[in-house]
Amino acid sequence: MYIIELQRWNITQGIPAKPYTDADYQMADSNIIGINHALEHARTAGYSKAILPKGEYALCFPRVIKMVSNLTFDLNGSILKVIYDSDRKSPFDTRTTTDYYNFKGNSIEFDNVHNSHLIGGTIIGDRDDRSFSNVAAERKMEHTYGVVFNRSTKYSSIKNCVVRDYMGDNITFSSSAVRELAEFNLNLSQNNLDYAAGQVISAANTLTTGFIAIPQDTNISTFLITGAGYSRLTALMTKEVDVFFFRADNTFIGVLKKRRIYTDISIPVGAAKMRMVFFNEANPSKNMQITLKFGSIPHHNLVEYNEVFNGHRGGISLGGSYNIIQHNVIRDNGKGSNSFLDGKPIFSDPTRYGINQEDSFGDNCVIRNNLIYGSNHGILAGCYSIQIENNHIYNIDSIGINLYSLLFANIRGNVLSNCTTNIGLMTSHFANAYVNISENSFTGGNMSFFANNTYQVTVTNNNFVDVPSMNLGIDPIKCVFKQNRIKYSSLTNTPFITAYSIEDCIIESSSPKELVLRIYHQNGCTFKNLTISLQTQNGTTQGESVFIDNCEYLNSTVFNLILATKERYVKITRSIFTDTIIKAGNINTAGKIAKILLEDCQLKVIANKYLFATDLNQPKALIEVRNCSIEIDNADFSYLIHHDKPVVIKVFAISLYKNNFVYKGESPLKLNYYNHIKPMEIFISADNDFQNILLPQPDPAIFLDYNPQTTFKTEVTLQEETLVVHNLNTEYPFILIFSDTKTMIQPLIKVVDSNSILLQDSQPQKAQVVVTKI
Template sequence: MAGYVLELTRWNVKNDGTDAINTSKGINAAIIWASQQGFAEIVLPGGIYLIDENNPIQPLSFMTLNLGGSTLRIRDNGLQKYAIVSFQSNQQYSKLTNGKIIGDKDTHDYNTIPGTHEGGYGIEVGSFTPKVGSNVRFLSIDHLEISNCTGDGIVFASTFGQISPVPLQFAASFEQGGINTSNGTFTVDSKRIRSTLKIDLGQSLIKKYGYFGLYGNGYGALGSEITTNHYDVIFYRSDNTFLYAANTVQFFDEVDVPVGAAYARVVLHQSAVPSSNGVSINLRVPEFPKHCRVEQCQIHHCRRQGISICGGKHLYINECEIHHIAGTDPQGGIDIEDGYDLNQFIHIDGNDFHDNTGYDVVVVNGKYINITNNRINTTTRYVSLGLNRGVDKAIVTGNTIYNALVSLEGEVLFTNNQLYGSHLRLSGDTQLPREINISHCMFNNCLLTLDKSTPYQIKIEGCKFFNDNQKINSFYNAKWCSVTFRNEPQIFSNCEFSGDDYYYLNYIINGTKGGWIYDNVTFTNISKPLGLPGGTYTNCKFYGSGALSLNGSSASSGEYTFKECMFNANVTVNNAKTFKLLNCYLQQQAGTAVKIQNVSDQVILKGNVISYLNAAGVNSMIKIEAMFTGNWIVIEDNLISSLIKQTGIENLISNNQQVQVIIRNNTLKNAIFKLNGSELYMHNVIDGVMV
């Protein structure tokens, strides 16, 4: 049946911005009538509809509410909470489209009723205490302009839905052993723990929705002694016979109840029996939006958020513009927070975020989060894009990010993004370690901070870091250097650094540990000091670079090994424990190729080629300075050559120092030794003569 155009007089509706009570009542009555008559769409005539703050518009299932280009505006009020459009009746296949939704942010009464007044929503999908239910399914919201709400433009909300047994009873019920998932019998199993309690499947919420599950508490926590992500559910008939088993269920997922099941038992996939204090698992039947889409909407000048996601699965936010959110924290574009790992399969694609006071996108908890092909441009010093440590299996790809602070702590693949004048901060603690992979991204005038408390959980692969004279205009704490090193070592591979930073390329914080891994990393056209952290550098290239300063944050952390690397930079080693230069090629123009200063243990220069192709004097090609305090130095199997006579190896250590210097099997051309006489040298060839 064709769409129904609402008849203003018939339903006592005003489209001139007056008579909120009758207008809200009339629109809702017309929606119900149109649904009963079989209309698939109801269309509002153009105009401004003043909405009663106590009576939101309530679209129905299997219908489109087409605003017809008109405006729904909330009546000025002083309520803590309101909604202009509300979906709280388990609607399915409902659509809201084509118009404007405006709150009363600028004229709201914030004083008469005390409180935060952050619950004024343009569109409310679900609720913690819904009118009928929050299980909204297959909802479409598109081509809307939503603005000036005291809270959020759009909120997706869920119920908690706790059922029996209560958490304290459940927490105290675990014992060693499993349950056979083929016949329901108890088993002896040192790798499983089972609850002794029966879950009554006749409870009202289970009977209403046909599912339940194991979830965390109000903060999403399962408990400090829960070490698994999975459990089994075994269903029994009322006569105690086995019916069915659901194997390897994940926490925060729903378990469908089979027909004929009277009760169920659960088995956790872990060996240790927790104490009751170490468990905060809740049995729940949460209600939440699912399979909902927000597309081609403009959401702006709301007070708290553009969109809040507080529990939902398979939600899609595509091609929206979200901007100028300001007034009360978090003041963000999209906030995925309450509901924790109930937030799953969230897709944020092709949106434009700008001029938001707080976050543009923040994910506190959730899994399977995809943030793709968005444009983020911020003017704030707040975190613009944040994925906190409770996030699992997130993908951030194809985004363009300007002048922003990006903070990643969760399990994230951050790939094929372009960042300009921004700061990417990677962190995380040892209590909840998460792997972060940064892959094939381009950083222009940016800062990367590595601050993980667990080693080798960050991998930077195939990325390019470019700096130019605009670096000084970067995000406020991104302009000083390109990489800041803190805490435990991580891994770089197949990356390229090019162009001068404002001050220096790298900044090593005191306390940074050694052991960093660089594999096939190229440094080009960098005249400022590089300042590399202690670690192993394999097949790395230093082209057109200035002095390479190796200065460990402490003598214990400064252990450097270079293998099969290429240099045309002068290398100075200071405040390090060890330095090894193995099978490398140093093509020099001037200056000392390798300068050994304060090294506390050992130096090995082996199998290298050091070549000076110009005729300028260089003082010494390899120089061991008097400040050396280590135990021994080995210089062997190197080829050292110059076009004119130079000093090949110079040892300035006093001959009364207890340092063993071994120089052997080296080949020198147009180069000589300057030694103190305490060295052990043998089988060296100078200009074809063995010495």
Template sequence: MYIIELDRWNIKQGLSSKPYTDADYIMADTNIQGINNAIQYAYNHGFTDVVLPRGQYALCYPRAIRMVSNMTFNLNGSTLKVIYDSDRKSPFDTRTTTDYYKFTGNSVIFENVTNAHLIGGTIIGCRDDRSFSNAAEERKVESSYGVVFQKSTRYSSIKHCIVRDYMGDNITFSSTAIRELAEFNMNLSLNSLDYTTGQTTPSTNTLATGFINIPTDAQFSQFQIAGAGYTRLTALNTKEVDVFFYKADNTFIGVLKKKKIYTDISIPVGAAKMRMLFFNETNPSKNLQITLKFGLIPHHNVVEYNEIYNGHRGGITLGGSYNVVQHNVVRDNGKGTNSFLDGKPIFSDSTRYAINQEDSYGDNCVIRNNLLYGSNHGILAGCYSIQIENNHIYNMDSIGINLYSLLYTNVRGNVIYNCATTIGLMSSNFGNAYVNISENSMHGGNMSFSTNNSYQINVTDNNFIDVTTINMGNSNINNVFRNNRIKYANVSGTPSITANKMEGCIIDSTTVRDITLKVYKQSGCTFNNLRINIQTPNGTTKSEKVAIDNCEYTNSVLINHIFLTKDREVKVTKSKFIDTVVKVGNINTPGFPATTILEDCDLIANTVSNLFATDFNQPSGMIKLNRCNVEISNPNFSYLISHDKTIVKAVFTLFLKECKFKYTGGSTSLNLRYYNSINPMIKFISSDNVFTDIILPAPDPGIYVNYDIDDTYKENVMLQADGDKYSAIVHHNLNTLEPYVFSVSPASEIVRPIIFITNNNSIVIKHTENINLKVTVKKLQ
């Protein structure tokens, strides 16, 4: 361990106050030079640890402390502070302009180092001293950074530090390498490369580069293929490349196949040149927007156990590959409009954040076990792949986690609290991109992927509390929303869930509230205390169906309501309704019926006074029950159907078939009433039902039908004179007549009619007498 000798290296303790003099800046610059010289001295003499005597030390721009490989720099609880004056020129500012507030720099740099570590101190940036007297312009400044990882730095770290008040980010990763080739002439040709000889061969769908010289100023053993400028993904149609290596005399060494962008590509010993083969490409003039990164971008570095706050634009810019940010407090960076209380203006752009990967691309970074709060955005992740695990993210004005330009993301075990949007998705820009969102707890805000179709999204085993909108989108039918718990306690407005399918979810509310479900398939879900408005994602433009299976509803209302949508059929199978009303309706949308079908379901009325309800001012709708069990224990049960609007005429049909009704609420039978008003009824159909301990009302003529209208047709036919014969048409347009049998009564020899089928599949009865006949048409089972 080497303890820095302050006098030997001309390092001075102490911080002066504004207004700073030239002597103050010169002392700060001398401090930086002294620290760098001391670290290099320790390295040259075999030390692995350098300790700065505890105290306060001034820094300034543009010079930075530079870390050294295989060395730990221990700040020993010291404070390093950038001295800065927005309104006075620094003696080190060589610019000729008067916008002194644009003079920027960095404080600590990890550049092309390995096994270098910074620990145990406080580093304060220029924002602390800035006046923002020209607030409109100074608030746009972002190009000063506290601790920078760049140019192939690897296996290094910053630990147990406070880093605060920089204009860009307090800690940043720059996806730069020791040597880079960008916008170079690749001499593309519409050719392939022979895998045995390395020579060009004709092709119609691959592009081959010319020879590319491997830099010789360092002994590079690896490189990466990345994008150019802001185009992080390259313009390649296929993100995998075959790389062919050659000696200096063009002798072919061999090929490495299917090397994807952002990943390490080894350079063989003796290789001096290479060529690349790009697939599914036909245009030799295409700008592929490729940069070659020799020596790799920063990788396998760690930021842990730090407190990072008051960054003007952001807290951490994460990039590179396999870098880890863990166990940090990242607070009040890139502050939102509601969280800036120190009187200084916010950054001019909405891209303000705790952690961001806007330009610092890479592969497989990890953000875990951090506490993030007080920013405009939480995590903006745009890496090739990334793990976001077990973070607590709260009080973000905008997005908790936003994902973009990703091939794979795992968002798992996070608590996201009081963010306007919990998780958002932007375009992937990759084929077969996958996002896993599991075991998170999200409180408030919304989660919406409605405009995105480039991901396979898996949302499972999450806890949603008062999340107003959950929108999985409907462009990818394989997106999964499964085993999630959704709880509404203090949500404002009407919450909604949109998905192609929803499985195994529990949705409940502390009080009965409205919710809109735009879900085509629902399976194994439980609903409590909800008025559920069943819609579909595209219901305003086309007729759609909803399938519900094996679900359970308690103290709820299942509503199939038409309002400015097309007709909709909701089919519910093998489900259970406990004190839940099934309701259909149509308001101001003529010609589009609402149909709800229940098959093999159980309906239990312990407290509700009706099981079915309507809300119509336009025809029509129907509720149909097949093979359902209905148990009524409420002795105050009023009627089966409650009509909201009792003066509307002929808008609704209830169809009960092969159901079992049982009253269990007392020693006497239940006097059942069918409806609270006959006016809205088109038909009340009851076919082959069993009623136990229930006294049925007298049927209403013209409304009540006691047979199955789907397969039985009954008519009273009065034959009318037509010349010397009498005839009537009983039923029209049967698709086929073979499954049907016909009978006519009375059927004596005297009144036997003649029955025949016309060419348009109508049944015609003819007779020679004017007689009233009853004709039955029965479909065979």
């Protein structure tokens, strides 16, 4: 352990007050030089730790503190502060312009080091001193950084520090390598290479590069393929390449097949050159937009137990591979619509954040167990894969977690609250991109996966509270939404959920609440205290159907309403309804039908006074109930059908087939079919069993006691030897029965067509004819 000797290295304690003099800047610059010399001395002398005596120390731009391999730099509770003046020129600013506020720099760099660690201090950036007197221009400045990991740095860390008030990011990772080759001539040709000898062979659908020199630094044993400039994606059709290696005399060493971009590729011992083969490519003039990173980008570094705040644009920009950000407080970076309460303005671009990968790339970075709040965006993550786990993200003005340009993301165990949007998806740019969202808690904020959704998404076992809108898209393959719990407690507006299907979810409200479901398939779900408007995504342009199976409804209303939409058919099977109303309606939409079919369901009435309801001002709506069990346990039960608008005429039809109605009271229930007859077009009750129920006298104008889809009834008098019975509404074969069995006639029956029969008999009789399908 080496305690840094301040006098020996010309390091001065104390931070001067503004306005800063040239001597102040010289002192700050000398501090950085002295610390660098002290760290180099500690390493050379064999120490594993260098300790800075506790105090306050001035820093300035553009000189930086350079971290050293195999050494821990312990700030020992000290404060290091950048001195800066937006309105006066620094003596180290060699630019000839007068925009002093654009003078930039970094404070501490991990540059191509390993096993290097920074611990235990406070590092304050230039934003603290800025005047922003030229607000429009200075607020755009984003090029000062606190602690930087770059150029192949590995197995290093920053821990137990406070880093704040830099204009770009307080902590940043640069996806840079010790050697880089960008925007170079690939010398592409429409060929392939022989896997045994590395010789050029003809091919129609591959491109081969010319020889590419490999840097001969002794510590470079890997490289990777990335994008060029700010485009991280490359223009390769196939994101995997074959790499052929050669010695300096062009003798072939061997080939590594299917090496994907953003992933380290080993360089064989003795390799001086290489060639690459790109697949599914046919244009030798194409710009592949690739960069070769020799020696790897920063990897396996750690940022933990720090407090990072007041970054002008952001808190931490993440890049490289296998880097971890954990157990940090990342707050008030990249403020949103409201400015910092210190009166300083916000950054001019909306990409303000707690953590960001906007201009970086890498594989399998990890963000876990952090507290993130007070930013415009929480986490912006992309390229190539990301793990976001067990973070608490709240008070975010825009998006809590936004994903883009990546192949895989795992979002698990996070708590998000008071974010405008919880999770957003932008274009993936990768084939077979996958996002797993599981075991998170979301309070407030929207969810939107619909726009540009090129991902396969699984959303399971999450808890959603007062999320006003969830748009999961309507592609039946893209999104799986199951075993989630959704609750509404204090939401004032009407929430909606858009998806192709949901499965095994619980959706409830603490008090009666309207909910719009634009979902085509619902299976195994439970709903409570909800008035559910069943809609579809394309209902305004085409008739669509909703299928519901094995669901349960408690104290709710299931409503199929046609309102400026096309026809909608709802089929509900094997479901349970407890004190839940089935409602159909049509408002101001001429010629369109709302139909609900219940089949093999259980309906239980404990407190409600009716089962079915309408909301109609014109034809028409249909409710059909088949093979259901209806149990009534309410002595105040009034009628089966409640009409909201009693003055409309013949707008509603109901069909009850083969159902079992049971009243659980001691004395029989006097049942009414409906509260008003005018809206009824037809009431069909066929083959139903009513137990402990007294039925009303049916109205013959609308009542049918048979199924008109399978049966035709008419009363005829055979006064002639022949009679044609038309409009049977059935198909043969059929059974023909006369109701007067005492004078049963046996006419000669001839089929005219599927809707008519011919009766012939020499003994005319009057009887009721019943034609029933076989």
